[in-house]
Amino acid sequence: MAPKVLRFPSEEATAIALANYIADLSAKSIAAHGSFSVVLSGGTLFDTTRKLLEPPYIKSIDWSKWLIFFLDERVVPLDHPDSNYKLAYDGFLSKVPIPKSNIYPIKENLSPEEAAEEYEQRLKQLVANNTLKTSPTTGFAKFDLMLVGMGPDGHVASLFCWHFQRFEKQKWVTFITDSPKPPPPRITFTFPLINSASEIALVVVGEEKADAVKVALGEHASYGYPLPVQKVSPEGNLTWFLDNGATSRL
Ligand SMILES: O=C1O[C@H](COP(=O)(O)O)[C@@H](O)[C@H](O)[C@H]1O
Numbered sequence: 001m002a003p004k005v006l007r008f009p010s011e012e013a014t015a016i017a018l019a020n021y022i023a024d025l026s027a028k029s030i031a032a033h034g035s036f037s038v039v040l041s042g043g044t045l046f047d048t049t050r051k052l053l054e055p056p057y058i059k060s061i062d063w064s065k066w067l068i069f070f071l072d073e074r075v076v077p078l079d080h081p082d083s084n085y086k087l088a089y090d091g092f093l094s095k096v097p098i099p100k101s102n103i104y105p106i107k108e109n110l111s112p113e114e115a116a117e118e119y120e121q122r123l124k125q126l127v128a129n130n131t132l133k134t135s136p137t138t139g140f141a142k143f144d145l146m147l148v149g150m151g152p153d154g155h156v157a158s159l160f161c162w163h164f165q166r167f168e169k170q171k172w173v174t175f176i177t178d179s180p181k182p183p184p185p186r187i188t189f190t191f192p193l194i195n196s197a198s199e200i201a202l203v204v205v206g207e208e209k210a211d212a213v214k215v216a217l218g219e220h221a222s223y224g225y226p227l228p229v230q231k232v233s234p235e236g237n238l239t240w241f242l243d244n245g246a247t248s249r250l
Pocket residue numbers: 040041042043044045071072073084148149150151152155156157158181
Protein backbone atom coordinates (compact mmCIF):
# COMPACT_ATOMS: atom_id res chain seq x y z
CA MET A 1 0.00 0.00 0.00
CA ALA A 2 1.32 3.49 -0.83
CA PRO A 3 2.60 5.36 2.24
CA LYS A 4 0.65 8.31 3.56
CA VAL A 5 2.91 11.34 3.97
CA LEU A 6 1.58 13.83 6.52
CA ARG A 7 3.38 17.19 6.64
CA PHE A 8 2.73 19.61 9.49
CA PRO A 9 3.58 23.30 9.89
CA SER A 10 5.26 22.77 13.28
CA GLU A 11 6.52 20.13 15.68
CA GLU A 12 3.57 20.96 17.96
CA ALA A 13 1.07 20.22 15.17
CA THR A 14 2.92 16.96 14.44
CA ALA A 15 2.68 15.92 18.10
CA ILE A 16 -1.07 16.66 18.23
CA ALA A 17 -1.77 14.67 15.04
CA LEU A 18 0.36 11.78 16.29
CA ALA A 19 -1.55 11.61 19.58
CA ASN A 20 -4.88 11.53 17.71
CA TYR A 21 -3.63 8.79 15.41
CA ILE A 22 -2.32 6.63 18.28
CA ALA A 23 -5.46 7.09 20.41
CA ASP A 24 -7.65 6.15 17.47
CA LEU A 25 -5.62 3.02 16.68
CA SER A 26 -5.60 2.04 20.35
CA ALA A 27 -9.41 2.19 20.52
CA LYS A 28 -9.79 0.25 17.25
CA SER A 29 -7.31 -2.49 18.18
CA ILE A 30 -8.79 -2.99 21.65
CA ALA A 31 -12.31 -3.16 20.19
CA ALA A 32 -11.17 -5.65 17.54
CA HIS A 33 -9.06 -8.04 19.62
CA GLY A 34 -8.82 -6.86 23.21
CA SER A 35 -5.27 -5.46 23.27
CA PHE A 36 -2.96 -2.93 21.62
CA SER A 37 0.60 -4.06 20.93
CA VAL A 38 2.92 -1.09 20.51
CA VAL A 39 6.59 -1.15 19.57
CA LEU A 40 8.61 1.86 20.69
CA SER A 41 11.76 3.34 19.22
CA GLY A 42 14.21 5.23 21.41
CA GLY A 43 15.73 8.61 20.72
CA THR A 44 13.63 11.73 20.30
CA LEU A 45 10.36 9.84 19.72
CA PHE A 46 9.05 10.43 23.25
CA ASP A 47 9.14 14.19 22.83
CA THR A 48 6.69 13.83 19.96
CA THR A 49 4.37 11.42 21.82
CA ARG A 50 4.09 13.81 24.81
CA LYS A 51 0.48 14.83 24.02
CA LEU A 52 -0.68 11.35 25.05
CA LEU A 53 0.22 12.31 28.61
CA GLU A 54 -2.29 15.16 28.56
CA PRO A 55 -6.11 15.36 28.53
CA PRO A 56 -8.13 13.98 26.85
CA TYR A 57 -5.82 11.03 26.02
CA ILE A 58 -4.40 10.34 29.46
CA LYS A 59 -7.91 9.56 30.72
CA SER A 60 -9.61 8.25 27.56
CA ILE A 61 -7.06 5.61 26.50
CA ASP A 62 -7.46 2.13 28.01
CA TRP A 63 -3.80 1.84 29.04
CA SER A 64 -4.42 -1.49 30.79
CA LYS A 65 -4.71 -3.16 27.36
CA TRP A 66 -1.42 -1.83 25.99
CA LEU A 67 1.51 -4.21 25.44
CA ILE A 68 4.88 -2.49 25.06
CA PHE A 69 7.89 -3.76 23.09
CA PHE A 70 11.18 -2.20 21.99
CA LEU A 71 12.13 -1.85 18.33
CA ASP A 72 15.78 -1.74 19.27
CA GLU A 73 17.71 -1.61 22.48
CA ARG A 74 21.17 -0.75 23.60
CA VAL A 75 22.76 -3.68 25.45
CA VAL A 76 23.33 -1.84 28.72
CA PRO A 77 21.64 -2.18 32.13
CA LEU A 78 18.02 -1.00 32.11
CA ASP A 79 18.87 1.89 34.42
CA HIS A 80 21.76 3.08 32.23
CA PRO A 81 21.32 6.56 30.63
CA ASP A 82 21.77 4.97 27.15
CA SER A 83 18.96 2.43 27.65
CA ASN A 84 15.94 2.93 25.39
CA TYR A 85 13.84 1.28 28.13
CA LYS A 86 15.00 3.90 30.65
CA LEU A 87 14.24 6.67 28.17
CA ALA A 88 10.77 5.22 27.58
CA TYR A 89 10.18 4.63 31.27
CA ASP A 90 11.27 8.08 32.41
CA GLY A 91 9.55 9.96 29.59
CA PHE A 92 6.40 7.95 29.06
CA LEU A 93 5.82 4.56 30.71
CA SER A 94 6.12 5.81 34.30
CA LYS A 95 3.40 8.40 33.59
CA VAL A 96 0.67 6.08 32.26
CA PRO A 97 -1.06 3.12 33.99
CA ILE A 98 0.28 0.33 31.76
CA PRO A 99 0.68 -2.81 33.93
CA LYS A 100 4.36 -3.64 34.45
CA SER A 101 3.70 -7.20 33.26
CA ASN A 102 2.64 -5.78 29.87
CA ILE A 103 6.03 -4.16 29.30
CA TYR A 104 8.73 -6.26 27.61
CA PRO A 105 12.25 -4.87 28.10
CA ILE A 106 15.34 -6.88 27.12
CA LYS A 107 16.89 -9.19 29.70
CA GLU A 108 19.96 -7.80 31.43
CA ASN A 109 23.41 -9.36 31.81
CA LEU A 110 23.41 -11.11 28.43
CA SER A 111 25.73 -10.62 25.46
CA PRO A 112 24.17 -8.81 22.45
CA GLU A 113 23.80 -12.15 20.65
CA GLU A 114 22.16 -13.80 23.67
CA ALA A 115 19.90 -10.79 24.28
CA ALA A 116 18.68 -10.82 20.67
CA GLU A 117 18.02 -14.56 20.75
CA GLU A 118 16.22 -14.32 24.11
CA TYR A 119 13.99 -11.47 22.89
CA GLU A 120 13.15 -13.34 19.68
CA GLN A 121 12.21 -16.47 21.67
CA ARG A 122 10.04 -14.39 24.01
CA LEU A 123 8.20 -12.88 21.02
CA LYS A 124 7.67 -16.37 19.58
CA GLN A 125 6.20 -17.55 22.88
CA LEU A 126 3.82 -14.58 22.92
CA VAL A 127 2.70 -15.53 19.42
CA ALA A 128 2.31 -19.18 20.47
CA ASN A 129 0.06 -18.24 23.40
CA ASN A 130 -1.92 -15.76 21.26
CA THR A 131 -0.80 -12.66 23.14
CA LEU A 132 0.55 -11.40 19.81
CA LYS A 133 -0.95 -11.91 16.36
CA THR A 134 0.93 -13.49 13.44
CA SER A 135 1.12 -12.24 9.91
CA PRO A 136 -0.55 -14.87 7.71
CA THR A 137 1.73 -13.75 4.88
CA THR A 138 5.14 -13.82 6.58
CA GLY A 139 4.64 -15.91 9.73
CA PHE A 140 6.34 -13.17 11.78
CA ALA A 141 4.63 -11.48 14.73
CA LYS A 142 2.19 -8.79 13.64
CA PHE A 143 2.22 -5.78 15.96
CA ASP A 144 -0.67 -3.33 15.97
CA LEU A 145 1.60 -0.29 15.84
CA MET A 146 5.29 0.42 15.46
CA LEU A 147 6.45 3.93 16.31
CA VAL A 148 9.58 4.25 14.25
CA GLY A 149 12.07 7.10 14.55
CA MET A 150 14.81 7.87 12.04
CA GLY A 151 18.36 9.14 12.58
CA PRO A 152 19.87 11.96 10.47
CA ASP A 153 21.73 9.23 8.50
CA GLY A 154 18.45 7.50 7.57
CA HIS A 155 18.85 4.61 10.03
CA VAL A 156 15.79 3.11 11.70
CA ALA A 157 15.80 0.84 14.76
CA SER A 158 19.51 -0.15 14.95
CA LEU A 159 19.66 -0.98 11.24
CA PHE A 160 22.38 1.19 9.79
CA CYS A 161 23.51 1.80 6.20
CA TRP A 162 26.73 -0.21 6.21
CA HIS A 163 25.60 -3.21 8.26
CA PHE A 164 24.58 -6.53 6.71
CA GLN A 165 21.86 -6.91 9.37
CA ARG A 166 19.61 -4.71 7.26
CA PHE A 167 19.38 -7.62 4.78
CA GLU A 168 18.39 -10.25 7.37
CA LYS A 169 15.53 -12.43 6.14
CA GLN A 170 15.07 -15.19 8.75
CA LYS A 171 15.71 -13.80 12.21
CA TRP A 172 13.11 -11.71 14.02
CA VAL A 173 15.65 -9.94 16.21
CA THR A 174 19.36 -9.52 15.51
CA PHE A 175 22.31 -7.75 17.10
CA ILE A 176 25.24 -5.48 16.32
CA THR A 177 28.38 -4.79 18.31
CA ASP A 178 29.64 -1.80 16.33
CA SER A 179 26.86 0.76 16.10
CA PRO A 180 28.23 3.97 14.54
CA LYS A 181 26.03 5.83 17.03
CA PRO A 182 27.01 5.06 20.64
CA PRO A 183 26.67 2.79 22.44
CA PRO A 184 28.07 0.10 20.09
CA PRO A 185 26.27 -3.07 21.36
CA ARG A 186 22.59 -3.22 20.42
CA ILE A 187 19.79 -5.56 19.49
CA THR A 188 17.23 -4.68 16.85
CA PHE A 189 14.09 -5.91 15.13
CA THR A 190 14.82 -7.00 11.54
CA PHE A 191 13.01 -5.69 8.48
CA PRO A 192 10.84 -8.80 7.97
CA LEU A 193 9.50 -8.37 11.51
CA ILE A 194 9.14 -4.60 11.16
CA ASN A 195 7.34 -4.94 7.85
CA SER A 196 4.86 -7.50 9.19
CA ALA A 197 3.23 -4.76 11.32
CA SER A 198 -0.37 -3.66 10.86
CA GLU A 199 0.58 -0.02 11.17
CA ILE A 200 3.86 1.86 11.15
CA ALA A 201 4.19 5.53 12.02
CA LEU A 202 7.51 6.98 10.86
CA VAL A 203 7.94 9.99 13.11
CA VAL A 204 10.57 12.45 11.91
CA VAL A 205 11.01 15.96 13.25
CA GLY A 206 13.80 18.50 12.99
CA GLU A 207 15.89 20.07 10.27
CA GLU A 208 18.89 17.82 10.90
CA LYS A 209 16.84 14.98 9.35
CA ALA A 210 15.75 16.94 6.27
CA ASP A 211 18.46 15.52 3.99
CA ALA A 212 17.51 11.91 4.77
CA VAL A 213 13.82 12.78 4.28
CA LYS A 214 14.71 14.28 0.90
CA VAL A 215 16.57 11.13 -0.14
CA ALA A 216 13.69 8.92 1.04
CA LEU A 217 10.77 10.95 -0.31
CA GLY A 218 12.22 13.41 -2.83
CA GLU A 219 12.12 13.11 -6.60
CA HIS A 220 15.27 10.95 -6.73
CA ALA A 221 14.03 8.48 -4.08
CA SER A 222 14.20 5.51 -6.45
CA TYR A 223 17.89 6.08 -7.39
CA GLY A 224 20.83 4.11 -6.06
CA TYR A 225 21.33 2.33 -2.79
CA PRO A 226 18.34 2.80 -0.45
CA LEU A 227 18.71 4.19 3.05
CA PRO A 228 17.49 1.85 5.81
CA VAL A 229 14.38 4.02 6.21
CA GLN A 230 13.45 3.25 2.59
CA LYS A 231 13.18 -0.44 3.49
CA VAL A 232 10.25 0.32 5.81
CA SER A 233 7.39 -1.05 3.76
CA PRO A 234 4.78 -2.77 5.91
CA GLU A 235 2.11 -5.17 4.70
CA GLY A 236 -0.26 -2.86 6.61
CA ASN A 237 -0.23 0.94 6.53
CA LEU A 238 2.74 3.31 6.63
CA THR A 239 2.18 6.90 7.71
CA TRP A 240 4.97 9.48 7.81
CA PHE A 241 4.57 12.23 10.42
CA LEU A 242 6.84 15.09 9.38
CA ASP A 243 7.24 18.57 10.80
CA ASN A 244 8.34 21.69 8.92
CA GLY A 245 12.01 21.12 9.79
CA ALA A 246 12.04 17.57 8.43
CA THR A 247 10.39 18.65 5.17
CA SER A 248 12.48 21.80 4.73
CA ARG A 249 14.48 20.36 1.81
CA LEU A 250 11.61 18.69 -0.03
O1 LIG B 1 19.92 5.08 18.16
C1 LIG B 1 18.75 5.25 17.88
O2 LIG B 1 18.42 6.18 16.96
C2 LIG B 1 17.14 6.25 16.32
C3 LIG B 1 16.91 7.71 15.96
O3 LIG B 1 17.02 8.47 17.14
P1 LIG B 1 16.74 10.03 17.20
O4 LIG B 1 17.28 10.45 18.55
O5 LIG B 1 17.47 10.68 16.06
O6 LIG B 1 15.26 10.22 17.11
C4 LIG B 1 16.05 5.70 17.22
O7 LIG B 1 14.84 5.63 16.50
C5 LIG B 1 16.48 4.35 17.75
O8 LIG B 1 15.46 3.72 18.49
C6 LIG B 1 17.68 4.57 18.63
O9 LIG B 1 18.15 3.40 19.27
